[in-house]
Amino acid sequence: MATEALHENETLASLKSEAESLKGKLEEERAKLHDVELHQVAERVEALGQFVMKTRRTLKGHGNKVLCMDWCKDKRRIVSSSQDGKVIVWDSFTTNKEHAVTMPCTWVMACAYAPSGCAIACGGLDNKCSVYPLTFDKNENMAAKKKSVAMHTNYLSACSFTNSDMQGCDKKAMVWDMRSGQCVQAFETHESDINSVRYYPSGDAFASGSDDATCRLYDLRADREVAIYSKESIIFGASSVDFSLSGRLLFAGYNDYTINVWDVLKGSRVSILFGHENRVSTLRVSPDGTAFCSGSWDHTLRVWA
């Protein structure tokens, strides 16, 4: 028995040291290929000119913090969810509310538009994801047609109709292979919680926004961070990020109520957008890239172009 215990302790110790040496090797491998940063490679690229982006529409109607939003594929409709327990579908051109659903819980933290445009999914503190088919028939009660599609053991913080294969948990960003269910790459360079991750349009990289007040770009094939978007004057966390269509611009919403627009290649800020009167909680570029929408704790959504 004594010898068995000794053997197990040795196994633990040897496993621990193997883990440590592998971690060291991983850092070494990544450092080997780090001889230049993205902005150095992009030095000869023409700098971007002045940007004039303004709020073109303000969507008012939620009674509390806007927590999440998504665009419909028709590039015009938007679904948003709020702490007031409501999920609203808007026509962004006219600002009309086309549908409104009252969820049985408050803090509806996630909502998404189906690619078909015929349904929305949402969830929050009720621990489940519900899908509501959208109907224009005034006699139909939308809530009656809802279907629950998933039960979770805790609150729903994000949902999407396409395979969402990235996750920010704590300071780590992990990339998962949906077929094998395995984590294939992990990045831990942020100094605080990651709030938002978004793929670069080509799929070869992704950006993250974090409570450490920085946004970072990670290249999946180089397997490392290739750019940091930060300024000494920015001290509040970035809650939400999204790329413009070509990937040249990164829009990031912050807890200091502003939206910063970054030149992805050169690493510099090209614009700072004011307008929201509280934290920006969610931000998405429209499917055709002609506008982007931001949602805030100030109860409104703004469409910018």
Place this chain on the structure above:
Amino acid sequence: MAGDLASASALQCLVEQLKLEAGVERIKIPQAAAELQQYCMQNACKDALLVGVPAGSNPLQEPRSCALL
């Protein structure tokens, strides 16, 4: 004893995971960066938020008329 076994197997998983991550094939940053840059350049003309759109073609940018009821 059981506790040791549990942490041993957890460590085993970690070691396997790290081996997987260490074995990933990597390309050099200059090449990766050049490809990111190339994608940007190739798609820049289609990026409305980057280059703007001809006046009148974005319904969001048109001044809206107000109807007085």
